[in-house]
Amino acid sequence: MPSLRTPIIAANWKMHKTTAESKQFVTEVRDPIGNMENVTIVICPPFTAIESLSGCLSGTNLLLGAQNVHFAEEGPYTGEISPAMLTELGVRFVIVGHSERRAYFNETDATVNRKVQAALHHRLVPIVCVGEDLAEREAGQTFSIVESQIRLALGGLDASAAEQAVVAYEPIWAIGTGRSASAANANEVCRHIRQTIASLFGDTTANKIRIQYGGSVKPETIQDYLQQPDIDGALVGGASLDPQSFVGLIRAAIQK
Ligand SMILES: O=C[C@H](O)COP(=O)(O)O
DSSP: OOOOOOOEEEEEOOSOOOHHHHHHHHHHHHHHHTTOOSOEEEEEOOHHHHHHHHHHHTTSSEEEEESOOOSSSSSSOTTOOOHHHHHTTTEEEEEESOHHHHHHSOOOHHHHHHHHHHHHHTTOEEEEEEOOOHHHHHTTOHHHHHHHHHHHHTTTOOHHHHTTOEEEEOOGGGTTSSOOOOHHHHHHHHHHHHHHHHHHHOHHHHHHSEEEEOSSOOTTTHHHHHTSTTOOEEEESGGGSSHHHHHHHHHHHTTO
16 A cells, blocks of 8 residues: 655755855745645755745745754753744754764754654654664664664654654765665665554554655655655755755655
8 A cells, every 4th residue: 555654855954055045045946846745845954044944935835944953942052942943933843863963962862852852842843863873784783773763762752742753764874975775775774663663652653654764865866765665755965955956856756
């Protein structure tokens, strides 16, 4: 039976694009993809561009995401952004636990869990990133690593909250390297993630939750991933920065 899950393609711009560049990008993609159906399209610009893009995206089906959030409501956390600050600007999604944040900003499974809970409490959809590094893959630990990350990230949620989340499987060795997991292999890991979710919350939740693949996805390769039964979208870095390439990704996605 074909999946009833709508594909979700999210652009993670990381620390790229000024506000002017972000607005220019949206001007170029809004007409070609701004009214496409049967796909969820999310743009996660740097914080500085969020307010401007909120205006540019209104009236389109392009949704706004953020790349990080703090778990507290407010407080003495210099440099941080709260969930309410994001929702006020029309942000609907937030990336949580990206491997770059885990590696460079001391994000742990415990803080990822607190961020997931805070996001859901504010009706922000967390895009929860999990994935193994090269040494872990070579040691045959991929399944156990992603399973542990998922259990910890979604800990304390009930099924109705968990099914709001999106999971992104991003093998660290494939991010920005041009090296990617084969579609079949990525699907095996995503299936394992879904089985882990089923063991935590039941089959109904596991069948509803959307799982993306991320890691050097390109317009030429995205379809291979989306044709897999357990892959429901992509979290894209480099190939989402160029308007033409991004339009290519979305066009390919709707042919799933
Ligand atoms: O969040 C996106 C991922 O880190 C993938 O980045 P990439 O498409 O440049 O490999």
